Amino acid sequence: xxxxxxxxxxxxxxxxxxxxxxxxxxxxxxxxxxxxxxxxxxxxxxxxxxxxxxxxxxxxxxxxxxxxxxxxxxxxxxxxxxxxxxxxxxxxxxxxxxxxxxxxxx
Amino acid sequence: xxxxxxxxxxxxxxxxxxxxxxxxxxxxxxxxxxxxxxxxxxxxxxxxxxxxxxxxxxxxxxxxxxxxxxxxxxxxxxxxxxxxxxxxxxxxxxxxxxxxxxxxxxxxxxxxxxxxxxxx
Numbered sequence: 001x002x003x004x005x006x007x008x009x010x011x012x013x014x015x016x017x018x019x020x021x022x023x024x025x026x027x028x029x030x031x032x033x034x035x036x037x038x039x040x041x042x043x044x045x046x047x048x049x050x051x052x053x054x055x056x057x058x059x060x061x062x063x064x065x066x067x068x069x070x071x072x073x074x075x076x077x078x079x080x081x082x083x084x085x086x087x088x089x090x091x092x093x094x095x096x097x098x099x100x101x102x103x104x105x106x
Numbered sequence: 107x108x109x110x111x112x113x114x115x116x117x118x119x120x121x122x123x124x125x126x127x128x129x130x131x132x133x134x135x136x137x138x139x140x141x142x143x144x145x146x147x148x149x150x151x152x153x154x155x156x157x158x159x160x161x162x163x164x165x166x167x168x169x170x171x172x173x174x175x176x177x178x179x180x181x182x183x184x185x186x187x188x189x190x191x192x193x194x195x196x197x198x199x200x201x202x203x204x205x206x207x208x209x210x211x212x213x214x215x216x217x218x219x220x221x222x223x224x225x226x
Contacts, residue, residue, distance in 0.1 A: 001168075034213075036151075036213075042218075043201055043216035043217060043218055043219060044201075044213070044216055046206065046212060046213060046214045049206060049210075049212045049214075050210075055206070055214060056214075087150065087151055089212070089213075091210065091211035091212060094153070094165075094167070095153035095167075096153070097151040097152065098150070099150050
């Protein structure tokens, strides 16, 4: 099983700041990695797939990068609605998710 | 509007069974692979099962293999998950999710989920 480790567990930032979230895989997943956003009481929403492709309707302030074992989700300037939990997911070998990073208001 | 609506969750005793349903609308259901993903209370996401668009191929996570059966009825635009021999650790919100085409195991549409509680 491919283990995805997300860091940090919690990120405390203010609106307008840049957020950088990390996802590390226990073995190479090539570029087969996605990012999801989940708000309390809601289902997850797909943000990024294949490491760097934005899903339909996702604002340009969200960007993804990386390949192999190290990936990054960047939110260039946090909007109030961006405070949420973010998960990475790989599909290289079945499907596994990371443990999540909570982006909270500082 | 594209929509997935889960139902069938509830309280069940350990060892019991439950069948979850997911009604799809607003897209051509038969064109897409579909999945179940669960989330235990306060925890992260766990992929449970997947099924090809035709229903001919099915896939299961290790934690439910042998205890769950995924199926679909394309004439009814509905996805199912039959869950048997339920355990306390199966307690979770169960989401159905649609595949981001073409069959690449990313999930671009999710339902709101149905809660399954396994407890005596």
